[in-house]
Amino acid sequence: MHELGIVFSAIDTLEEVGREGSLSSISSVTLELGEVSGVVDSYLLDCWRWAADRSDLLRGSELLIKAAPAVSVCDACGRTYPTVEHGRVCPYCQSADTELLTGRQIEILEVVAT
Amino acid sequence: MAGKTDEFKVIEVKRSVFDANDRQADELRDELRSRGLFLVNLMSSPGSGKTTTLRRTIERLRDEMSIAVLEADIDSDVDARTVAAAGVRAIQLHTGGMCHLDAGMTRQGLESLDTEGIDLAFLENVGNLVCPAEFDTGASRNAMILSVPEGDDKPLKYPLMFEVSDVVLINKIDVMPYFDFDMDACRTNILARNPEATIIPLCAKTGEGVDAWCQWLRDGVEAWRA
Ligand SMILES: Nc1nc2c(ncn2[C@@H]2O[C@H](COP(=O)(O)OP(=O)(O)OP(=O)(O)O)[C@@H](O)[C@H]2O)c(=O)[nH]1
Ligand SMILES: [Mg+2]
Numbered sequence: 001m002h003e004l005g006i007v008f009s010a011i012d013t014l015e016e017v018g019r020e021g022s023l024s025s026i027s028s029v030t031l032e033l034g035e036v037s038g039v040v041d042s043y044l045l046d047c048w049r050w051a052a053d054r055s056d057l058l059r060g061s062e063l064l065i066k067a068a069p070a071v072s073v074c075d076a077c078g079r080t081y082p083t084v085e086h087g088r089v090c091p092y093c094q095s096a097d098t099e100l101l102t103g104r105q106i107e108i109l110e111v112v113a114t
Numbered sequence: 115m116a117g118k119t120d121e122f123k124v125i126e127v128k129r130s131v132f133d134a135n136d137r138q139a140d141e142l143r144d145e146l147r148s149r150g151l152f153l154v155n156l157m158s159s160p161g162s163g164k165t166t167t168l169r170r171t172i173e174r175l176r177d178e179m180s181i182a183v184l185e186a187d188i189d190s191d192v193d194a195r196t197v198a199a200a201g202v203r204a205i206q207l208h209t210g211g212m213c214h215l216d217a218g219m220t221r222q223g224l225e226s227l228d229t230e231g232i233d234l235a236f237l238e239n240v241g242n243l244v245c246p247a248e249f250d251t252g253a254s255r256n257a258m259i260l261s262v263p264e265g266d267d268k269p270l271k272y273p274l275m276f277e278v279s280d281v282v283l284i285n286k287i288d289v290m291p292y293f294d295f296d297m298d299a300c301r302t303n304i305l306a307r308n309p310e311a312t313i314i315p316l317c318a319k320t321g322e323g324v325d326a327w328c329q330w331l332r333d334g335v336e337a338w339r340a
């Protein structure tokens with residue numbers, strides 16, 4: 001399952017953050033989730049509860065999800081547009097020569113340590 | 115400040131969730147380079163022909179180099195047995211139900227398989243076009259197989275997989291007449307996602323195109339040692 005792998009990976013990264021900052025416990029983690037990251041929030045939260053409670057550093061911690069919009073840029077006319085609404089075709093010039101600028105990220109923004 | 119026990123500290127992190135894995139993968143890759151072991155991470159959808167392609171490849175190359183295979187499967191060892199029957203060192207990795215391999219699992223696999231004297235190793239990743247693309251295994255190169263029945267639009271639907279793959283094998287070209295698979299459109303779609311990708315059409319069943327793939331591997335092994 002996709003979300004479980006992501007949670008395990010996030011926990012590894014957070015445990016590194018914990019060691020680097022000599023943190024003994026983290027009470028909340030804010031994650032930025034791109035709109036086209038392919039992650040389902042509710043699955044991620046379920047996996048988080050299960051896995052975080054098995055880590056001394058993260059037991060009981062809350063996962064806060066901040067959604068980030070996906071934005072594409074058109075290589076033909078240079079304009080940007082919301083990816084989810086228009087897909088691969090530029091709504092201004094109808095070119096299919098477009099690229100995703102942002103929206104796939106799964107990033108740990110901040111943690112609250114206690 | 116000192117002595118207070120009810121302090122909350124907000125710490126800015128700004129790191130990808132894959133950060134720890136990415137670092138472990140880079141460390142593994144550096145070690146593989148210094149040992150001269152060329153590790154290829156082979157990814158695809160289930161059933162697109164990873165094991166069949168590996169068997170063909172082993173037949174062609176086993177007299178010129180020492181080969182090993184790490185098979186990842188959620189829970190069976192059929193592929194490891196098939197490959198071992200082709201005469202190379204093979205082990206089954208246990209992914210613990212996970213949909214991908216990460217750098218830690220790859221390292222463990224390599225440690226439990228004796229890789230002394232091995233020139234070329236393959237990692238048959240879990241059949242899936244999403245998760246394996248996100249988790250760097252630490253392999254020297256990423257290879258993926260797209261088989262004809264899956265369709266020429268897959269690069270549009272799974273862009274990340276095609277972006278991270280150094281080489282894309284288009285397998286099962288023998289069945290092209292039965293599917294409306296457009297090879298030129300497929301190439302265009304792959305190169306739009308990854309202009310650097312090497313594309314090799316092949317048929318693992320008959321061996322057609324396997325020469326070009328084996329040459330890619332020989333060049334890779336040589337360049338990895340240089
Ligand atoms: N027609 C045709 N069939 C092929 C070719 N290559 C593989 N197959 C068949 O496709 C099926 C799946 O092949 P495998 O090599 O087991 O595929 P895989 O990717 O290892 O599958 P998993 O490990 O289960 O994900 C088998 O029945 C193969 O015989 C090919 O080039 N042409
Ligand atoms: Mg297989």
Ligand SMILES: [Zn+2]
Pocket residue numbers: 074075076077078079090091092093094095
């Ligand atoms: Zn445009």
